[in-house]
Amino acid sequence: GEDVEQSLFLSVREGDSSVINCTYTDSSSTYLYWYKQEPGAGLQLLTYIFSNMDMKQDQRLTVLLNKKDKHLSLRIADTQTGDSAIYFCAESIRTTDSWGKFQFGAGTQVVVTP
């Protein structure tokens, strides 16, 4: 199967940490990604992790990958109002034409309250 699942909504107070979770099913995934979509805009790549890594840190962002459970999470430290957006988890899957075909989750709406 090629399903990527995420919870649909997360509310967090400004200054707290946010954790967005994602599960995927395709074991042939090579890279896993987190994208951010602000209102009225396209998707913007936030970070990615190679499937043989457990963790990746990039400033306020920490990505954790549990390959055994096929679970991916994105932690945002010190969440700010500018972090309010929809966050998409995605996996890229090798195909016969060597293109990383993407499978996206439904997106998690993060709302940051003062």
Add this chain to the structure above:
Amino acid sequence: NAGVTQTPKFQVLKTGQSMTLQCAQDMNHEYMSWYRQDPGMGLRLIHYSVGAGITDQGEVPNGYNVSRSTTEDFPLRLLSAAPSQTSVYFCASSTGRGEGVYEQYFGPGTRLTVT
């Protein structure tokens, strides 16, 4: 660089009409794709292209045609619009090959309503 551009930003069609959504990129990317975004369903791949002259179907290709005559342009044609095609359409281009990271760059989207 303009990145990925899409026109129009908004469009209203009547059932049965046809139209073309335009997409262009100036990053010399080989790979381009079209997605549709519907509430609660994330992005679903419509068609993609791995280079000029080469296209293939994605997850939801019915009712849409594409062609790729140049590296820069990847238009999406709606043959006979239906209300089920009301959606936000995103074009993306990407770099990467083989085992590399496929960093996709997205356009701003076209919001299409079919009445």
